[in-house]
Amino acid sequence: MAEILITEALTRRFGDVMALDALDLTVSEGEVFGLLGRNGAGKTTLIKMLTTLLPPTSGRATVGGFDIVTAPARVRGIIGYVPQALSADGELTGRENLQIFTRLYDIPRALRKQRVDEGLAFMGLTDAADKLVGAYSGGMIRRLEIAQSMLHRPRVLFLDEPTVGLDPVAREAVWEHIKQLQTRYGTTIVLTSHYMDEVEQLCDRVAILRRGRMAAVGTLAELAAGSGVSGNNLDHMFAFYTEDTIESSGGYVETANARHAAQRLG
Amino acid sequence: MPPNASAEPPPEDQQRGRAAAVLRYGSKVLAVADMEVRKLRHDPSELLTRAIQPMLWLLVFGEVFARVRAIPTGDLSYLDFLAPGILAQSVLFVAIFYGISVIWERDLGILHKFLVSPTPRTALVLGKALSAGVRALSQAIIVYVLALVLGVRMNWHPGPLCGVVLLVILGAALFSTFSLIIACIVKTRERFMGIGQVLTMPLFFASNAIYPTDIMPDWLKWIAHANPLTYEVDGLRALMLDGGGSSLGLGLDFAVLTLTLAVLVAWAGKMYPRIVV
Numbered sequence: 001m002a003e004i005l006i007t008e009a010l011t012r013r014f015g016d017v018m019a020l021d022a023l024d025l026t027v028s029e030g031e032v033f034g035l036l037g038r039n040g041a042g043k044t045t046l047i048k049m050l051t052t053l054l055p056p057t058s059g060r061a062t063v064g065g066f067d068i069v070t071a072p073a074r075v076r077g078i079i080g081y082v083p084q085a086l087s088a089d090g091e092l093t094g095r096e097n098l099q100i101f102t103r104l105y106d107i108p109r110a111l112r113k114q115r116v117d118e119g120l121a122f123m124g125l126t127d128a129a130d131k132l133v134g135a136y137s138g139g140m141i142r143r144l145e146i147a148q149s150m151l152h153r154p155r156v157l158f159l160d161e162p163t164v165g166l167d168p169v170a171r172e173a174v175w176e177h178i179k180q181l182q183t184r185y186g187t188t189i190v191l192t193s194h195y196m197d198e199v200e201q202l203c204d205r206v207a208i209l210r211r212g213r214m215a216a217v218g219t220l221a222e223l224a225a226g227s228g229v230s231g232n233n234l235d236h237m238f239a240f241y242t243e244d245t246i247e248s249s250g251g252y253v254e255t256a257n258a259r260h261a262a263q264r265l266g
Numbered sequence: 267m268p269p270n271a272s273a274e275p276p277p278e279d280q281q282r283g284r285a286a287a288v289l290r291y292g293s294k295v296l297a298v299a300d301m302e303v304r305k306l307r308h309d310p311s312e313l314l315t316r317a318i319q320p321m322l323w324l325l326v327f328g329e330v331f332a333r334v335r336a337i338p339t340g341d342l343s344y345l346d347f348l349a350p351g352i353l354a355q356s357v358l359f360v361a362i363f364y365g366i367s368v369i370w371e372r373d374l375g376i377l378h379k380f381l382v383s384p385t386p387r388t389a390l391v392l393g394k395a396l397s398a399g400v401r402a403l404s405q406a407i408i409v410y411v412l413a414l415v416l417g418v419r420m421n422w423h424p425g426p427l428c429g430v431v432l433l434v435i436l437g438a439a440l441f442s443t444f445s446l447i448i449a450c451i452v453k454t455r456e457r458f459m460g461i462g463q464v465l466t467m468p469l470f471f472a473s474n475a476i477y478p479t480d481i482m483p484d485w486l487k488w489i490a491h492a493n494p495l496t497y498e499v500d501g502l503r504a505l506m507l508d509g510g511g512s513s514l515g516l517g518l519d520f521a522v523l524t525l526t527l528a529v530l531v532a533w534a535g536k537m538y539p540r541i542v543v
Contacts, residue, residue: 051382053542076384087375091305103297104383106290132308148379 004029004156004188005050009059012045019045021212022059027190027205029155032182034203035192038242041209043192044084047160050190051081064155077105080149080187084160086141090134094125094144097133098151105152119147122184123177139170143177150181157181159191163198175201196234208241215241294385298393303400313401317408319359323352324412327476337477341509349413349420350502350510351475354495356405357434358469361398361441363462365449368394372541373455381539388535391443395531398442399435406434419508426505429516433505436523437498443530450537474499478513497522 005027012020020042027033035043048054050063052072060067066074088097098119102112120126123143133141142162149157162178163171179202181187193199199206200220207217216223220234227240306313324345331337332344339347371377380390413420421427445462452458472486473495479487490496501519504512512519 048542051378053378053381053539073384076382079382081379081382083375083378085373085375087379089301089305089376091308092301096301096304100297100301101379101383104294104380104385106384 002029003027005061005063005190007046007050007059007061010046010049010056010061011058012042012049012054013057018212020049020056023209023212023214025207025214025217027156027188029188030182030186031204032178032189032191032202034199034206035190035209036194036199036206036238036242037192037209037215038194040211041242042212043209044160045212046209047081047158047190047192051079051158052076077152078155080152080154080157082142082145082149082157082159082162084164086138086145086165088133088136088141088144088148090132093130093132094120094136094140095129097144098148101148101151107152115151119151122180123147124173137170138166139173142166142170142174146174146177146181150185150187153185154187156188156190159189161192161194163193163195171198178202196238200234208238210242291386291389294389295393295396298380298385298390299396299400302394302397306401313404316356316360316405320352320356320405320409321412323355324348324409324416328352328416331476338481339478342507345416346418346507346510347478347503348476349409349416349418350506351473351499353406353409353434353506354437354473354475354499354502355470356409357402357437357498358441358495359466360402360405361438362445362466362469364394364398364442365445365447366455366458366462368446368449368541369453369455369458372453378542381542386535387538388531391446391531391534391538392439394446395439395443395527396435398438402434402438403431406430413506421506421508421510429505430502433498433501433519433523436520436527437494440494440498440523440527440530443527443534447530447534447537450534450541453541469493469495494523494526 003026005025007023007025009022009024010020011018011022023042023046035046037043045054049056050061050068052068052075055069060069062068063075064078066078068075088094092100095116098116099112102115107115117126120129123146125140125144125147128136128140133144136144146157146159146162159178163174166174175198178189178191182189189202191202203220205217205219206223208215208223216226218226220237223241224234224237227237328345328348331348335344337344337347368377381387410420448461448465449458452461472489473493474490475495479490479496482490497514497519500512500514501516501523503510504516504519
């Protein structure tokens with residue numbers, strides 16, 4: 001399978017803090033790839049760099065063959081991104097939230113309405129399309145955002161903790177939609193998560209990050225074999241790879257963001 | 267060496283490509299502005315609360331100072347003189363806190379999605395600037411109504427009216443972009459509120475909005491002439507009033523405002539991505 005995403009010694013430092021330390025990673029076209037790790041492991045930093053929001057300190061990365069530093073505009077044209085916080089604009093309707101992005105993504109005028117309607121229908125939001133997003137539930141907002149990020153049919157979709165703070169029913173619905181997305185459009189999906197059940201549901205392969213470095217990469221079965229944890233106790237496996245004697249989790253910002261997302265869900 | 271046709275498209279194609287790029291750019295600017303206007307339509311209450319301040323300035327400050335006759339305003343009555351100044355003030359106040367909405371959008375993650383889209387940064391900035399212009403126009407309507415009620419002698423000819431519309435949009439775009447740059451530097455709402463307060467009053471008082479620059483001490487006159495608000499007020503005074511005139515020259519007013527806006531937009535385009543880092 002063709003490699004659609006490659007990082008080579010990708011590094012990001014914030015002052016003295018090494019957020020991501022010489023990461024080598026490849027993702028193949030069409031796979032659902034999970035990034036795991038505790039708070040502060042470097043997941044969000046990695047996603048921010050791959051989506052061109054944050055320049056790397058050193059190293060390089062390409063998405064769809066385009067370099068994130070020398071051709072960021074080309075990268076932006078072929079990726080979709082759903083940030084961790086529930087970020088659809090609450091002062092606009094669901095339809096309006098989609099309409100604006102059809103214009104920002106250069107979708108031809110003749111196609112716009114069809115893409116918006118299709119996105120709404122695909123995510124099960126047709127009935128709520130003309131309500132203000134401020135009145136949506138958390139699961140609906142998340143589905144709207146995924147629709148928003150798929151309008152231009154990106155080759156790679158980045159989902160940063162797609163179900164953080166959602167109730168179990170809403171999570172199942174979001175998972176279902178992500179799976180359908182992958183089968184219907186063949187989109188490569190890179191997602192970060194804290195939840196082992198989510199990864200098990202969705203991901204073909206996973207990478208586990210630990211303090212900015214790669215702790216392990218492979219299918220869940222491979223990782224389980226490598227950890228020597230018997231059976232299917234994935235949480236133990238996760239603990240095996242991320243075990244840290246120093247308490248390093250819970251960067252203030254990440255914790256605040258997670259809380260904030262939870263708060264918006266009420 | 268034979269020319270390489272595939273690497274170098276014919277000049278007509280290049281031109282067409284460039285024209286298409288300009289169109290796409292314009293379309294994105296309008297998309298961002300359109301979204302802001304739609305938000306305003308969903309909840310227009312903000313526009314009404316914003317009407318209170320110009321009302322106080324014209325009704326209370328204006329009426330009192332018109333009686334005192336302390337400020338020499340030439341052929342114009344003080345209220346006539348004041349009305350364009352208060353419109354400029356409304357434009358400034360609408361625009362100067364614009365940056366806070368960008369900080370808010372950053373906190374929510376809305377901004378990240380815009381920055382990840384293939385939209386030139388300056389188009390995002392200009393879209394915001396244009397929507398500030400639309401907000402400011404709603405203020406212009408309020409000031410016009412007040413001025414009419416108070417008997418200010420207004421110029422209703424279509425040419426000058428169009429000029430006022432342009433000036434209001436230009437001024438709001440300028441100050442909102444300035445505000446955006448500050449937001450990108452200070453990055454948090456609390457710090458922004460502090461700085462916004464500190465900036466607004468000097469910009470307002472070190473201008474010709476409520477008194478002519480002639481009566482200022484020299485040092486203040488210098489500052490006033492470096493203050494874009496002075497050119498905004500001067501232009502408005504020439505175009506809004508029946509018998510109003512510009513003391514700096516309308517051409518200079520428009521030139522200073524347009525150039526300042528261009529520089530600020532270019533600068534803001536550079537600063538914009540830093541707010542999410």
